[in-house]
Amino acid sequence: MSNWQSAHPGEGLLLRLLDGELAARKARQVRRHLEACWQCRAELESLEATVAECVRYRKQVLAGFLPEAPNPWQPLDRGFDRVDAELAAAPLWKRLPRLAPAWQWGVAVLAAAALLVAAIVQLGRTPSVQAASLLEKAVAAASAHPAPVRTIGIRLRSGLTMRHTVGGAAGNWLPLPPDIETAFQAAHYDSADPLGARAFQSWRDSLPQKTDEVETESAPENPHEPCYQIRTQAAEGELASVTLLLRVADLAPVESKFEFRDRNWIEFTQVMEPPPQPDGFAVATTHEAPLRPVVPSRPAALTPRSSASISDELQVVTLLHRIGADLGDPVEVSLTDGEVLVSGAGVSPERQRQVHELLDGAANVEVRFSEPEAALIMPSAPAPATGGDTANVGIQTRLEKQLGGRAAFERFSTHVLDGNEAAMSHAYALRSVAERFPAGNEESLAAPDRVQLHQLARDHVAALETQVRVMESALAPVLAGLGGKAVKAASAPAADAQWQKAAEDTFRASRHLEVLLSVLLGVTPGQNASADLPSQTLAAMADLKAGLARCQSLLAQ
Amino acid sequence: MAAFYMSEELVGILRQEGAASALQTQVAQLFEESREDVYRYLMTLGLTPSRAQDATQEVFLRLYAALKHGEEIENPRGWVFRVAHNWGLKVRARHASENPFDADLEATLATPAHDAEYDLLERERMLHFHRAVEALSEQQKRCLFLRMEGLRYPEIAATLGISASAVGEFLRRAMARLKKVRDE
Numbered sequence: 001m002s003n004w005q006s007a008h009p010g011e012g013l014l015l016r017l018l019d020g021e022l023a024a025r026k027a028r029q030v031r032r033h034l035e036a037c038w039q040c041r042a043e044l045e046s047l048e049a050t051v052a053e054c055v056r057y058r059k060q061v062l063a064g065f066l067p068e069a070p071n072p073w074q075p076l077d078r079g080f081d082r083v084d085a086e087l088a089a090a091p092l093w094k095r096l097p098r099l100a101p102a103w104q105w106g107v108a109v110l111a112a113a114a115l116l117v118a119a120i121v122q123l124g125r126t127p128s129v130q131a132a133s134l135l136e137k138a139v140a141a142a143s144a145h146p147a148p149v150r151t152i153g154i155r156l157r158s159g160l161t162m163r164h165t166v167g168g169a170a171g172n173w174l175p176l177p178p179d180i181e182t183a184f185q186a187a188h189y190d191s192a193d194p195l196g197a198r199a200f201q202s203w204r205d206s207l208p209q210k211t212d213e214v215e216t217e218s219a220p221e222n223p224h225e226p227c228y229q230i231r232t233q234a235a236e237g238e239l240a241s242v243t244l245l246l247r248v249a250d251l252a253p254v255e256s257k258f259e260f261r262d263r264n265w266i267e268f269t270q271v272m273e274p275p276p277q278p279d280g281f282a283v284a285t286t287h288e289a290p291l292r293p294v295v296p297s298r299p300a301a302l303t304p305r306s307s308a309s310i311s312d313e314l315q316v317v318t319l320l321h322r323i324g325a326d327l328g329d330p331v332e333v334s335l336t337d338g339e340v341l342v343s344g345a346g347v348s349p350e351r352q353r354q355v356h357e358l359l360d361g362a363a364n365v366e367v368r369f370s371e372p373e374a375a376l377i378m379p380s381a382p383a384p385a386t387g388g389d390t391a392n393v394g395i396q397t398r399l400e401k402q403l404g405g406r407a408a409f410e411r412f413s414t415h416v417l418d419g420n421e422a423a424m425s426h427a428y429a430l431r432s433v434a435e436r437f438p439a440g441n442e443e444s445l446a447a448p449d450r451v452q453l454h455q456l457a458r459d460h461v462a463a464l465e466t467q468v469r470v471m472e473s474a475l476a477p478v479l480a481g482l483g484g485k486a487v488k489a490a491s492a493p494a495a496d497a498q499w500q501k502a503a504e505d506t507f508r509a510s511r512h513l514e515v516l517l518s519v520l521l522g523v524t525p526g527q528n529a530s531a532d533l534p535s536q537t538l539a540a541m542a543d544l545k546a547g548l549a550r551c552q553s554l555l556a557q
Numbered sequence: 558m559a560a561f562y563m564s565e566e567l568v569g570i571l572r573q574e575g576a577a578s579a580l581q582t583q584v585a586q587l588f589e590e591s592r593e594d595v596y597r598y599l600m601t602l603g604l605t606p607s608r609a610q611d612a613t614q615e616v617f618l619r620l621y622a623a624l625k626h627g628e629e630i631e632n633p634r635g636w637v638f639r640v641a642h643n644w645g646l647k648v649r650a651r652h653a654s655e656n657p658f659d660a661d662l663e664a665t666l667a668t669p670a671h672d673a674e675y676d677l678l679e680r681e682r683m684l685h686f687h688r689a690v691e692a693l694s695e696q697q698k699r700c701l702f703l704r705m706e707g708l709r710y711p712e713i714a715a716t717l718g719i720s721a722s723a724v725g726e727f728l729r730r731a732m733a734r735l736k737k738v739r740d741e
Contacts, residue, residue, distance in 0.1 A: 011729050011732065011733055012725060012726070012729040015725070015728060015729055015732055016710075016725055019704070019709075019710070019728075020709075021709065021710050021721075021725065046736055046740070047732060047736065049736075049739065050732055050735050050736040050739055051732075053686060053735065053739050054701065054705055054735065055705070056683070057683060057686050057687065057690065058705045060679075060683055061662060061683055061686075061687055062597050062601070063593070063597065065660070065662050065665045066597050066600055066601075066660050066662070067600070067606045067660060068606075069593075069596055069606060069609075069610045069613075070606050070607050070610060071607075071610060073592060073610075073614075074614070075585065076581070076584065076585050076588055076614070076617060076618060076621070077581075077585075079614065079617075079618040079621075080581050080584075080618070080621060082618070083618055083621055083622045083625065084625075086622075087622065087625060087626065332650065334650060334653075341653055343650065343653055368653060417722065421720065421722075421723075424720065428718065514720070518721070518722075
């Protein structure tokens, strides 16, 4: 703002000046303007008077008239003791940071790592021996006492369930669905005996590399019946893992689960009920409801039923996404007490109307907004980035020069910050979806729901990618002109990475880029720009793009 | 030699205990200074007085736990308000079936008998101002209340999950509205 520029700074700048939030250079410019401009000085005094009124309001109204605490304030001593006790009871790894300085930390971590390796080696051996020994005994028991006629429940990943009656002298099974049969054959697993110890033992023995786990579990149909659970993971082959549950009392197999490399699975469970024909085999195949209510998800959500499920929550989140209510509006979705609650404070009346129109009448969904009179007004655009801290003046002056003057810099800055604002809204939304449906919960979703969830996340990833491209096309040439060097993207994802983790990393990368941009453009006072800020910004952008690519690739699986 | 090691160990324990006690003193002091502010802020979020009081106590204990765990906190007061805000929203969500607490300050302010010493004109002025504050959007109000408690823009931004520039914009709109009301 030289003597040639007579534009008044405006309320926003004046308020930021009063609040000490203006970069040093800009603050100097505004102060110089104020010395010369009566109108702005009067404006500033009026703002100061309003600030003083706020202070009076806080003191007289909020402190004076809000109810006092209902009980006398208790000293925190007892609470301190509670926190100390909780921290003392926490696992060692949680307590370590407060126990020791950095070097002791290092020693402790090394020692722990050594112990861990030793434990893994030891544990790696013990379950293998246990598993082999248990299977040996189970095969012997099965040879001594052939399995009686029994009913077996079969559950597939698709949700289909069947019952077979098997056993007797022949011990025959009905043929499995052809694709499952083929998968068993490809995995070199005897499909004629999927609930038998012998087939499991043969398959396990044929594996060149495997990991065993042996635990004690209760039987699926009888919680009072203890069982051994043997789980063997194969390093390669069609079958990723097989889990067999053997009754402790007689080592009879009661359940087996097969997880294939393509994430398909099938489960066989012995059903505790008398078979329909005592001497028969392979006599009945019926399709019916799942044996155990373990999958709360359902494809046809938002249809009447007694209580809401995680699937309903997903439907609501998706519907809100369609009207853009997941981007910056303070609309909360929670699954509590059997219903999906959509709530929010300070949501604009228009948005409230849209949400009501969308969700009123949906079963098990409650829409409840508070403070309906309040109107949320989102800023039309972020305050233009102007000026910079003393230490950052250099880079911003160079930017101005490169862009062709102050006005061009302002336009550039607004353009980039607008892009960043839009990108951040999708980064927040993506993280919110990932947090709401963590990997553990996602497993319990039905296949169509999972597709829908991935589509929702992909929408945010794609929108974020678009904004990053917009920012990149503006920033890359300018940063290169400032000496910034492009860097390669971060490394590829681990094979077992989850998209939720990638979404969290992407959010962090977005935040990192936002911070660097705010320093570069002089939005955040008090933060000094390092000499390689242009390179850092390019690197942050590359990291963000790599994170987005990881999300895309994991969501496509 | 054994005695030497023993005394070293003892010194270590005493140091640790001394540090813990110093930490407790610091947190207790901040609690003493700021608890009423945090308590009031939680009521403006719609928490009932008893829940706001419990939450206030809990927030300061969390500060103690975080510090004891080795977390570096540059501005403990800002941290306390950020945690109080999030904690308050969780408490509100947990009791979403209840109406948010409303102190009905307007009615209190409009009752002259409430405080005879309170100047009538001043009361009128504050009532007018209070109505203007109440008419602000929720985000503007949050930014304003947190700013009143001394939080800087980046701290408010971190509390509300928005950018610092958005905080500046919300505050500008709030102040423009309040200035207009004050000047009327």
